[in-house]
Amino acid sequence: MRHPTDGVLRRLLDEPAGVTDADRGHVAMCDRCLGELAVIRQDADLVHAALASEVDGGEVAVAAAWHRLAGAGSAPDRVRVAAPPRPGRVRAALRRPAAAGVAVAVALTGAGAAAATGWLEIFRTEQIAPVSLSTADLNALPDLSAYGEVVVTGEPDVRQVPDAETAAETTGLDVPEVTDLPRGVSGEPEYQVGDEVSATFTFAEDRAARAATRAGAPLPAPPPGLDGSQVRLVAGPGVAEVWSPSGGTPALIVGRAVAPTAFSSSGFPFETVRDYLLSLPGLPEEVAAPLRTFNADDATLPLPVPADEVSTSTTDVDGVPATVLVTHDRTLAAVTWVDDGVVTVVAGPLDADEVLSVARGLR
Amino acid sequence: MDLARHRGLTVAAAAAPAGVADAAAELVEREERLVVSESVRGAVRADLDEVFRRHYPLVVGVAGRVLGARDQAEDVAQEVFLAFGRSSVPAGEARGWLCVAAAHTALNLLRSGRRRTSREESAGATPHPGQTEVADIAESVVASEERRRVRAALARLPRTQAVALVLRHSGLSYADVAAELDLSPGSVGTTVRRAESALRKELNRHAPSD
Numbered sequence: 001m002r003h004p005t006d007g008v009l010r011r012l013l014d015e016p017a018g019v020t021d022a023d024r025g026h027v028a029m030c031d032r033c034l035g036e037l038a039v040i041r042q043d044a045d046l047v048h049a050a051l052a053s054e055v056d057g058g059e060v061a062v063a064a065a066w067h068r069l070a071g072a073g074s075a076p077d078r079v080r081v082a083a084p085p086r087p088g089r090v091r092a093a094l095r096r097p098a099a100a101g102v103a104v105a106v107a108l109t110g111a112g113a114a115a116a117t118g119w120l121e122i123f124r125t126e127q128i129a130p131v132s133l134s135t136a137d138l139n140a141l142p143d144l145s146a147y148g149e150v151v152v153t154g155e156p157d158v159r160q161v162p163d164a165e166t167a168a169e170t171t172g173l174d175v176p177e178v179t180d181l182p183r184g185v186s187g188e189p190e191y192q193v194g195d196e197v198s199a200t201f202t203f204a205e206d207r208a209a210r211a212a213t214r215a216g217a218p219l220p221a222p223p224p225g226l227d228g229s230q231v232r233l234v235a236g237p238g239v240a241e242v243w244s245p246s247g248g249t250p251a252l253i254v255g256r257a258v259a260p261t262a263f264s265s266s267g268f269p270f271e272t273v274r275d276y277l278l279s280l281p282g283l284p285e286e287v288a289a290p291l292r293t294f295n296a297d298d299a300t301l302p303l304p305v306p307a308d309e310v311s312t313s314t315t316d317v318d319g320v321p322a323t324v325l326v327t328h329d330r331t332l333a334a335v336t337w338v339d340d341g342v343v344t345v346v347a348g349p350l351d352a353d354e355v356l357s358v359a360r361g362l363r
Numbered sequence: 364m365d366l367a368r369h370r371g372l373t374v375a376a377a378a379a380p381a382g383v384a385d386a387a388a389e390l391v392e393r394e395e396r397l398v399v400s401e402s403v404r405g406a407v408r409a410d411l412d413e414v415f416r417r418h419y420p421l422v423v424g425v426a427g428r429v430l431g432a433r434d435q436a437e438d439v440a441q442e443v444f445l446a447f448g449r450s451s452v453p454a455g456e457a458r459g460w461l462c463v464a465a466a467h468t469a470l471n472l473l474r475s476g477r478r479r480t481s482r483e484e485s486a487g488a489t490p491h492p493g494q495t496e497v498a499d500i501a502e503s504v505v506a507s508e509e510r511r512r513v514r515a516a517l518a519r520l521p522r523t524q525a526v527a528l529v530l531r532h533s534g535l536s537y538a539d540v541a542a543e544l545d546l547s548p549g550s551v552g553t554t555v556r557r558a559e560s561a562l563r564k565e566l567n568r569h570a571p572s573d
Contacts, residue, residue, distance in 0.1 A: 007553030015537055018548065040556060043563040050513040050566065051428045051532050060420040065437060069415065069444055159547065249521050 003030065009037050013044055126259075126299035127338050130323050131290045132307035146211035147277065148204040156194030156236060164241075167191040171237040176254050176344065176362040178241070182354040185251040189241035196236040196258070203229055208280060215282030222276060229266040235259065243348075252348040252358065259343040260301060301338075313352075317344075317359045326352050335359045411448040414457045419444070421458070422465045425533045429469035429517060429525075431510050439469050459543040462535060466526045473518045509566065516565035520558055527551060528558035 004012075004023040012019045012027060027033040161167050164175045170193045178189075205219070205227040212219035238257025244250045278288040291302055305312055305325065313324045315335070322337035333355045334347035346359045422443055427436035443464045452460045517525055523544055530540045531551070540555075541548040 005553060006556045007550060009552070010556040010559075011537055011549075011552035014531070018537055040559075043556075043559040046566065047528070047559045047562050048532055050509065050562065051517075051529070060423050062416055062419045065419055065423075065441070066412070066415055069441055069448075157547070159550075 003033055003036075006036070006040065009033065009040050010044070012037065013041055126341065127301070127321055128303050128323055128336060128343070129300050130305045130312040130325070131302045132305050132312065145207075146282075147201075147208045147280070149202045149207075150199060151202075152197070152199045153232075154196055154198040156197045156238070158192055158194040161191045161193050164191060167193050167239045167241075171239050173237065173239055173256055173258070173342065175239050176241070176256055178252075178254060178358055179361040179363055180357065181243070182252065182348070182350050182358060185243050185348070187243060187245075189243045189252075189254075192240045192242065194236055194238045194240075194257070196234060198232060198234040201231045201233070203227060203231075212281045215280075217281035219281070220276070220279055223272055225266065226273065226276070229264070231265070232263040234261050234263065250348065252350070253345070254358070254362070255345040255347075257343055259338050259341050261341075303336075315356065317356070322359070324352050324356065407448040408450075410454050411444065414447065414454065414461075415444050418458055418461050421533065422461050425462050425465040425529055426469040428529045428533055429466060429473055429514070431514055435472065436469070439465055439472065443468060459535075459539060462530055462533065463526060463543045466529045467522075469529075470518065470522065470525055473514055512565060513562065516562050519565075520561060524554050524558035524561070527554040528562075531555050 004019070004026060008019055008023050009027065012024065016024065027037060161170060164177070167173075168175045175191070203222075203226055205222055208222070209219040236257050238255060240253060240255040242250050243252040275292065278292055303323065309328055311326050311328060313326075315322050315324055317335065317337050320337050320339045322335050325334045325336070326332070330351065331349055332347065333350050333352045334345060335352070335355045336343060336345045337359075338344075344359070344362070346355045346362075348355060348358075419440060422440045423433075423436050426439035426443075427433060430436050430439070443461055446464065447457065447461055450460075517528075520528070523546075527540050527544055527546070530543065531537075535543075537548045537551045540546070540551045544551075544554075546554060
């Protein structure tokens with residue numbers, strides 16, 4: 001059998017019960033794996049000791065700390081707390097203000113297109129256009145769950161596969177082949193695939209009303225019948241090729257996925273519901289206004305971008321309109337485009353010309 | 364952006380319904396800033412006391428593993444609990460949320476002090492001649508140098524690797540780490556292993572040859 005991965009061996013040290021019997025059995029009989037396990041154990045022990053801090057030495061004075069916290073003003077104000085992403089990247093993505101804005105824009109339409117298991121396809125991404133917003137605006141937005149219930153019905157289960165062929169078989173996508181790697185990037189990529197994901201959003205008037213109250217304004221009357229109507233968002237599967245110098249920061253990422261599509265359980269005109277959702281209290285006008293310009297006929301997915309951190313420009317990749325994103329500190333560039341319902345992204349700690357060169361050289 | 368959050372980017376590029384939008388957010392996201400909305404500022408949740416008493420030592424431990432210093436770790440923990448007190452994170456998710464927030468906040472602090480750390484590191488590479496004559500002082504210099512190197516290396520790690528490493532060494536299970544970082548339990552081992560390998564190389568690079 002194949003040797004278990006480093007990751008399996010690492011887990012074997014901490015949680016043997018989390019490793020399959022087959023892997024455990026293999027390791028016990030395999031000199032190579034046992035040797036590797038010894039090295040991994042040494043590293044783990046070394047790092048554990050190195051990470052130990054004076055905090056470990058003594059008792060933590062909880063009561064005193066509580067008094068300090070309860071004293072509110074005495075708390076230090078120089079540290080900014082980084083809120084962790086909430087569990088579940090898809091759920092987290094949906095909770096993201098940016099995503100909420102997108103979902104609002106993508107959400108509902110009556111454009112009667114193909115029906116899928118009783119759902120009407122109401123939006124298919126054919127292109128992407130950036131919408132520049134300030135980070136503050138993005139963070140100030142309420143999340144989608146403020147307006148209703150979000151149920152993730154399919155998780156991507158992102159996993160590594162051995163090669164491009166397997167990635168293509170798994171996803172049904174043409175895996176892009178990079179012809180010329182940028183300077184400083186070498187070797188073979190790691191292939192990762194993710195399954196189709198889907199999520200259903202059910203508009204709930206009472207929840208939206210509560211969100212409106214929190215924002216200090218009454219809820220505008222929703223169009224009759226909107227309460228309880230559902231939108232299903234579907235995207236993927238997808239594949240990513242990641243070039244990383246041995247375990248380090250990725251030097252280049254090429255990703256491709258089936259672009260998002262939205263289905264509706266009801267026949268609301270897209271524009272009606274879009275305008276309603278964008279009129280809800282708590283959504284700054286500077287945010288709502290650009291999103292209001294998107295409509296189903298354009299099939300353009302708005303891509304909210306924090307203007308204070310990223311510059312965007314448009315170009316083309318083999319004749320297809322593409323969006324270039326460059327961080328202001330020029331540490332990262334990316335280019336993304338949609339072709340025939342498939343979105344592709346090329347990104348890395350490179351300059352815009354380099355990612356474009358990779359993008360245009362894809363086969 | 365911390366490009367090493369590539370898994371998030373992968374997910375975004377690969378699948379999420381809002382993934383394309385999220386990809387952009389991921390691209391520029393240096394860290395997820397606290398979303399304490401203006402509307403809830405000032406209101407503190409009722410279960411803060413209980414959550415604080417139960418998890419404070421763990422949260423200080425997480426921040427301490429990143430920062431190495433108790434006073435800084437306690438400052439971070441205070442801020443994290445203040446943020447939690449104003450949040451609507453379900454009580455059942457508090458432990459993981461607090462640990463991840465502590466790790467990110469401490470790493471941000473570390474990174475903001477990175478330039479200073481690098482300077483200290485290079486200055487420390489040539490200790491004062493007198494110090495080498497006294498064994499215990501030399502030893503403590505070596506130990507403090509090692510701590511600095513570890514923290515500098517930690518700041519350079521891809522963010523997901525650094526957080527996974529710190530959470531794991533703070534005692535969170537693979538399942539907990541996986542849930543908090545949206546990794547599969549199987550890939551937690553790989554992520555932690557990569558981080559340990561990178562840190563070990565960093566430590567060996569500076570280790571005395573004897």
